[in-house]
Amino acid sequence: MFIKKEKFLIISRTFFDKLYLRKWGNIMKNKMITSRDIDFAKWYTDIVLNARLAAYSNVKGCIILEPKGYAIWENIQKVLDKKFKELGHQNVYMPLFIPENLLNKESDHVEGFAPEVAWVTKGGSKELEEKLCVRPTSETLFCDHFAKIVTSYRDLPKLYNQWCSVVRWEKETRPFLRTREFLWQEGHTIHETKEEAEKEAYQMLEVYKDLFENYLAIPVITGQKTEKEKFAGAEYTLTVEALMYNGVSLQSATSHYLGQNFSIPFNIKFTNRNNELEYVYQTSWGTTTRIIGAIIMVHGDDNGLVLPPFIAPQQVVIIPIGKEKEVIEKAKEINQTLNENNIVSFIDDSDKTPGFKFAEHEMNGIPIRIEIGPKDLANNQIIIVRRDNYKKEVIPLDIDIVQKIKDTMTIMHKDMFNKAKERNESKTYVCRNMQEVEDVMKTNPGFVKAMWCGKEECETKFKEIKGMKSRCIPFEQEQLDDKCICCGKKAKHMVIWGIQY
């Protein structure tokens, strides 16, 4: 009976793999997910829930980050935190609450954030004398502190970062992309000179770009936000913009040059090298758990999540086919070798069928699957299957398996990046009039490249087309035309436009 099942599985693995086993797995799990081409929003939610990244909570608009989702965030934190520290930043922790009078100090800032904050009005059984908002971002707290600790240019720069959650009372929410509470990091730095602060803002944008491209395999466009779209209180905002599978764009990280907009009302003065009092120059920059949403929407497919190998909390799953002692032992040996060489690997030797396991680990997005069966062992080989393109490779057991897996991850990362890049290119349109914009966005939405005069009236015109907005004025400018796409007057910039999450 045991041998029969074993034989059957090996045969089916060879002939019916995609046809039979995957479906069998899905049917057994009773977790078929919606096709992303049929209903993208439903597909997205199906992955969030079935890959157990997050769950809905009893608190409206707030999600629970389950272990698999939180582990991705921990890996993102590791990459960024290391980089921040290498660049001289220090972590701190500011209070969760902001007194109303503090929030009100910078007028653009309060105007931007006050409508969407949660207010604490009671402590214990008493009404508070001054209500406290739950931080939507912490510029005001950092500024208040900076004003107390800085007196001389010798105290500068201060390069601080904070890992925490923030709250914005959104009306419509969607797991990871827009929730009332979300996890993020917020960098806050103050500098002696404008030049140094601006350099910092640009530098941190590059850190984010590096994260997206070299760890998450997500190609991004970097550029500057228009005046209308910049952060409430900033001189200007730099941004990292990514395009999702469905052509909707996602603002993925931002870096703000705040100039002296906060240091003046918060009175952050220092004695400069000429022995004069001067206000500091400031930046802030952040990225959030919405990155996890981007990973899903850039790489995921109809079988579930596809995790980029360099950010995946579990990189390799080893599935022994059958229960033969030699097979299990070989699986354990390979597992140990990989883990000893900094590849996060685990064995699934549960009682589930191989087909079920294949489907489950595909749903969870594990980058590489290793299959070992008795026949493989007899032939001194194992089978490697890539999650991103399902490519199978038969690997002789006498090669360096660690190097093979490392190489496979490197290639996989590049392939995932290139696939996304090609898709982005196929969804990026050069438009010269608004009708063209409407046409392309109707049939196959994506990024629109078009010239712009710099006036808000023209920018706002785009909103009529599916709520489009300017994404950014990209650093890589092209002279597509010399006229604004909207008013026909002299163009100032090429702008990337799109629909946003």
Added chain:
Amino acid sequence: MFIKKEKFLIISRTFFDKLYLRKWGNIMKNKMITSRDIDFAKWYTDIVLNARLAAYSNVKGCIILEPKGYAIWENIQKVLDKKFKELGHQNVYMPLFIPENLLNKESDHVEGFAPEVAWVTKGGSKELEEKLCVRPTSETLFCDHFAKIVTSYRDLPKLYNQWCSVVRWEKETRPFLRTREFLWQEGHTIHETKEEAEKEAYQMLEVYKDLFENYLAIPVITGQKTEKEKFAGAEYTLTVEALMYNGVSLQSATSHYLGQNFSIPFNIKFTNRNNELEYVYQTSWGTTTRIIGAIIMVHGDDNGLVLPPFIAPQQVVIIPIGKEKEVIEKAKEINQTLNENNIVSFIDDSDKTPGFKFAEHEMNGIPIRIEIGPKDLANNQIIIVRRDNYKKEVIPLDIDIVQKIKDTMTIMHKDMFNKAKERNESKTYVCRNMQEVEDVMKTNPGFVKAMWCGKEECETKFKEIKGMKSRCIPFEQEQLDDKCICCGKKAKHMVIWGIQY
């Protein structure tokens, strides 16, 4: 001039070190701190502020964790997080808010926490339909989630942990020890059997004990809280109790066996191995940034913070005496060697005087100071100074410096632990009547060991003596007497009593 100063410093380093240079440093910094024997509370605050661990914020009762304070917390997190994961726990993130109806589900729990929670009543400009409390602890959120995800014994155990901040609307606050918001971790686990859950509760207490004794060099007493002092909603609470320099005790970590107290009202049921429906058995356990307060109050001295070497964010400071090229180069070489061997070292080659630097790094608690001057170099030696006991050692440069520093840290850790342990022993009193308790607590407070009948009336009697409370029923019981210290009736346990933070 340069040589003169140099000579002077080397001489003074030898002869006047404690007398002169340290004072000079302190005077130059203008940051003399209060002596801990004169005003312990003031001494504590002086260290918090001058060692830049935390700063007061504009939010009443909330502190700012400055880089040096937060870095200690990061190191504590690293130790615990690694251990938690090795034991199979997974990190998750639950919402910051708890709807009122959810908090109300377990009656003891709500009774314990409701009087001290902060309430969010407004989101944006609208009054909320149901007010939300800012989590004081997250049992209710975890339970609500567990009820949704558990159906069978195959789903058990769930071993979750969360790193976050919690809020308790305290009236009197003190940096690290009691603040309205504080950082902590909270573990929440559910199990198939009572035995497994109880084992977990005891296991996690051992994890905390290991942290305190083997990383923080803080000796602790472990035991069980009395009924009166247990966590609101627990079957019983296990605790780690430490004694501060001034004889006040600090509850440093707790681990609760919750039994089915939460699983019944929250309806967390599973099908057990006999195919019957059963409620899960639960634990929760946590420790907080108050640990940083314990480090200050156990190890600190009149020159500032003293950091245990295995938790110190910076373990070694190298101070070149003078600016001679060879000296600086040797300092750099040693610094690089140490850092390459996982010892966190840095050079202070700023323009401040050596005396100023000595005082500053003593204030900051850096465990080991290395001094290198031209004379030392000529003699092919360096000088090592331990922060805990100011012991100086001349080290020939041809020995293995990495091993020497590692050995010094190990000895230093042991010495710090033993010093605290001896102090605790000298402040632990066996008392046989309440008058004895009053006498010892008046002259030199500490832990009192006394027999207790188990009745709350007798327990409450202690409150009359400086607000004393039972700290725990220690696991290591001694049969001091067979009568209760208070009522004279048959004693049930030996209890440790003390004044608490």
